[in-house]
Amino acid sequence: MESFFGSMITSAHGMVAQSTRLRVTSENIANVDTPGYTRKIVTFEQLATDEGTEIVTTGPITFGKEEHARIRDPAHPLADPDGTYMGSNVDLMVEIADAREAQRTYEANLRMFDQARQMASSFLDLLRT
Template structure:
């Protein structure tokens, strides 16, 4: 029974990490047109649990160190003397793909959690007999 519980805990840690990744990706997409916005990235780490299994944890969001896009718009209020201003460094295609991957990874962890829950429920039903 403890193996089923530890697999459920591993699934929960994966869902938590992927929800953080999806939240950060959503923030990046929402701010992709904000001048001077630095995109955020989330890094994951594997942590060994005491029962021989491992969990995944997400670190705090970090700012991307990619350079900001220079946009030529002489009429923009933030434009310098040459007519350029700093846009964001968010790549929408990468962020949309990242959000989709996070969503699918979350769903996979959820299915694994549901399967472990169903197996533990079946085990309890067998033990009651």
Template sequence: MSDLMKTLALSASGMQAQSTRLRHVSENIANADTPGYRRKTMRFEQMVTGGELTGQVKPGPVSLDQRALERVFDPGHPLADENGHYDGSNVDLVVEIADAREAQRSYEANLKMFDQARQMTSSLLDLLRR
């Protein structure tokens, strides 16, 4: 029974981490046209309990992409310098959409694993009741 509970916790942590990742990807897409916006990135960290790795993951710290901002030529823009340029964002929509799909698929895989473990736990409890 303990292993099934560990499986539930493992898949739940994966769903939570992918949900956080998808939120950051959504913020990046929403701010793709915001001048001066830097893409947010995050990585996952393994969870440690009692000095041992549990296999669970958690969202790590959010960092800003340090790639150069796109220079946009628009002399009429209020942020434009004397040459008519301003700093755009460094968000690449193709990369963000790919990241969103990857996060969604990973979330779905964790959800299926969670549901399978839940069904197995329910079946085990039904057998024990007999």
């Protein structure tokens, strides 16, 4: 019975981590056209619990090292004397791929959680009979 709950705890932590990843990816997508915006990246850490199971948590949010795009627009209020300004370093295709991966991983954790819940319920039903 303990392994069922351990599986559910592991899956729940995975869902929390992937929802954080999806939130940060959504922020990146929302700021793709914001001048000077730096892409955020979620890191993950693996922790061992007292029960002997291992869970995943989010680590510190880091910033992308990619170069910011230089955009030429002399009429822009942030333009320097050369008529350029610094755009964001967010690649929309990378963010969409990250969001899709986070969504699928979240769904996999949800299916695992539901499967463990059903198995625990079936086990309890067997004990009652």
